[in-house]
Amino acid sequence: MSHGDIREKFLKFFEKRGHKIVPSSSLLPTDPSVLFTTAGMQQFKPYYTGQSDPMKDFGSLNTASIQKSMRTSDIDKVGDESHLTFFEMLGNFSFGGYFKKEAIEYAYDFVTKELGLTIDYVSVFGGEEDIPADKESEKIWKSLDRNIDIREMGRSDNFWGPTGKEGPCGPTTEIYVNGVEIWNIVFNEYYCNEDKSLSKLDKPGIDTGMGLERLAMVAQKKGNIFETDLFEPLIQLLPGEMNGHDRIQRIIVDHSRAAAFLISDGVVPSNKEQGYVLRRLLRRVIVHSHNFGLELDAVREIFGTIAGNYGRVYPELDKEKIISEFDKENEKFQKTLKGGLKELGKLNTVDSASAFKLYESFGLPYEVIKEVGGNKAETLTRSGFEQEMKRHREISRAGADKKFGGHGLLMDTGELKAGDEEELKKVTRLHTATHLLHASLRKILDNDVQQQGSDITPERLRFDFTFSRKLTPEELQQVEDMVNDAIKKELPVIKTEMSYKDAIRSGALAFFKQKYPNRVTVYTIGPELVEGQNSSTRTSSEPQPNSSEPPFSRELCGGPHVSNTREIGKFKIIKEEAVSADVRRIRAMVEGI
Numbered sequence: 185m186s187h188g189d190i191r192e193k194f195l196k197f198f199e200k201r202g203h204k205i206v207p208s209s210s211l212l213p214t215d216p217s218v219l220f221t222t223a224g225m226q227q228f229k230p231y232y233t234g235q236s237d238p239m240k241d242f243g244s245l246n247t248a249s250i251q252k253s254m255r256t257s258d259i260d261k262v263g264d265e266s267h268l269t270f271f272e273m274l275g276n277f278s279f280g281g282y283f284k285k286e287a288i289e290y291a292y293d294f295v296t297k298e299l300g301l302t303i304d305y306v307s308v309f310g311g312e313e314d315i316p317a318d319k320e321s322e323k324i325w326k327s328l329d330r331n332i333d334i335r336e337m338g339r340s341d342n343f344w345g346p347t348g349k350e351g352p353c354g355p356t357t358e359i360y361v362n363g364v365e366i367w368n369i370v371f372n373e374y375y376c377n378e379d380k381s382l383s384k385l386d387k388p389g390i391d392t393g394m395g396l397e398r399l400a401m402v403a404q405k406k407g408n409i410f411e412t413d414l415f416e417p418l419i420q421l422l423p424g425e426m427n428g429h430d431r432i433q434r435i436i437v438d439h440s441r442a443a444a445f446l447i448s449d450g451v452v453p454s455n456k457e458q459g460y461v462l463r464r465l466l467r468r469v470i471v472h473s474h475n476f477g478l479e480l481d482a483v484r485e486i487f488g489t490i491a492g493n494y495g496r497v498y499p500e501l502d503k504e505k506i507i508s509e510f511d512k513e514n515e516k517f518q519k520t521l522k523g524g525l526k527e528l529g530k531l532n533t534v535d536s537a538s539a540f541k542l543y544e545s546f547g548l549p550y551e552v553i554k555e556v557g558g559n560k561a562e563t564l565t566r567s568g569f570e571q572e573m574k575r576h577r578e579i580s581r582a583g584a585d586k587k588f589g590g591h592g593l594l595m596d597t598g599e600l601k602a603g604d605e606e607e608l609k610k611v612t613r614l615h616t617a618t619h620l621l622h623a624s625l626r627k628i629l630d631n632d633v634q635q636q637g638s639d640i641t642p643e644r645l646r647f648d649f650t651f652s653r654k655l656t657p658e659e660l661q662q663v664e665d666m667v668n669d670a671i672k673k674e675l676p677v678i679k680t681e682m683s684y685k686d687a688i689r690s691g692a693l694a695f696f697k698q699k700y701p702n703r704v705t706v707y708t709i710g711p712e713l714v715e716g717q718n719s720s721t722r723t724s725s726e727p728q729p730n731s732s733e734p735p736f737s738r739e740l741c742g743g744p745h746v747s748n749t750r751e752i753g754k755f756k757i758i759k760e761e762a763v764s765a766d767v768r769r770i771r772a773m774v775e776g777i
């Protein structure tokens with residue numbers, strides 16, 4: 185059964201059962217609190233909370249997808265039999281359509297009847313803290329197979345979520361075949377709030393995830409994921425010198441595949457966030473290729489094969505772009521790499537500490553140091569090297585915690601990220617510009633326009649909002665003009681604290697389902713300043729906002745903001761595009777950034 189057969193069987197199975205097939209979303213999520221898309225449910229988060237309407241967008245309460253996903257926390261573990269950075273996730277989802285009974289029956293039928301596999305055992309949530317055990321799932325499993333082996337597990341194994349700082353979450357049941365977990369079925373009964381408390385969702389939902397690579401491994405009866413037809417054609421392209429070096433082979437094929445998908449979703453190598461992950465992946469491919477004499481042309485051929493093999497499913501894969509980014513990064517990295525190898529040549533012995541230094545300063549991975557170091561690195565072990573790495577991580581984390589509150593950044597509110605004072609000034613200007621943009625969109629397009637996400641870097645703002653069609657060039661111009669007009673009017677930006685109730689009563693916009701504390705901060709922009717107004721309540725003779733005019737914008741927000749809109753500079757829209765059926769995205773910048 186090829187991976188193509190598995191994809192087709194899965195989608196057909198759920199389509200036949202009333203699910204709308206939805207294409208994978210980008211690896212770069214709209215939720216700014218997560219770096220990458222890590223699960224199929226991410227693009228559906230607003231449907232679980234009732235904030236978006238699945239009937240309107242999909243014509244069904246149930247969907248299914250095969251989602252491109254990236255999980256980078258285990259990047260250093262890639263090379264064993266099961267870890268990957270990029271993978272694909274098959275999933276079926278329901279937003280109030282069906283719940284435990286159907287979800288378990290579908291999974292059971294798909295695994296045992298459609299794929300003809302035998303289930304070893306299933307796990308269910310055994311209860312923990314105040315959350316009760318999932319006796320209902322146990323009953324459903326027993327009704328399908330009287331003899332099925334059911335194991336109760338705790339919260340760390342059988343409770344999902346949330347992705348990002350908050351989101352839908354709930355107990356899970358998992359299916360094990362040939363000793364590996366293949367399917368995770370989540371019963372989204374709760375909303376996990378940022379403060380870790382749980383609120384009951386109005387309608388419970390279903391979210392499932394089944395890794396394609398693992399499924400292919402058990403369906404194709406292979407010993408590990410790299411022997412499946414998802415990886416075999418790539419491993420074939422590696423030179424004979426790499427035979428027996430399974431770990432290196434796996435790192436090269438995993439990282440090339442992840443890099444190809446990241447580049448095609450618009451990531452370029454850099455020293456920050458997604459760009460930094462891509463840089464690490466590409467550099468590890470380069471270093472191992474260099475060490476084993478894998479020619480650049482052969483690496484390019486691997487990228488070409490990835491683009492070819494996956495092109496039918498993911499037409500966004502752009503072979504030329506992938507290869508050109510790889511070539512550019514290779515050129516940049518060669519100098520450091522040569523420096524690192526030279527440094528290694530100078531050492532008499534290579535122990536954990538010196539090996540880690542080579543890794544940190546030049547990006548030489550453990551394998552290369554061990555391999556090239558030869559006799560000099562005789563006593564160097566992976567566990568020693570990893571211990572050294574862990575020790576350094578702890579030291580630098582402790583430093584970063586003290587300085588930047590644990591982020592390694594000067595500011596990271598989730599929405600706003602800045603590494604130093606200079607960047608902080610830029611993101612602050614863009615942040616106030618975002619409020620002006622939000623207010624202008626509502627005034628020009630529709631008062632129902634709602635913020636869906638906002639992401640601000642020192643270079644630009646990115647604002648997602650609900651609207652169901654492309655904006656005309658005239659509308660974009662009007663929006664841009666309105667923001668610039670508000671900037672020219674030199675409107676004051678005033679921060680006040682009040683109760684949540686008063687804030688909403690005063691017309692302040694709140695961000696959809698976010699849980700707010702009782703006392704909140706509100707930022708009001710405008711109206712214009714007039715001499716002498718309001719002076720009865722203040723002793724100052726400074727100009728005051730004209731209290732008879734409504735403000736230009738008022739939002740619940742944690743800040744920071746400029747104190748007068750004139751500090752923003754000239755506002756310019758760079759791009760307007762669709763994020764999904766009813767969500768648009770605007771990227772904009774301000775002059776001087």
Ligand code: GLY
Pocket residue numbers: 222223224225273344368370391392393394
């Ligand atoms: N959201 C379920 C999973 O990714 O396993």
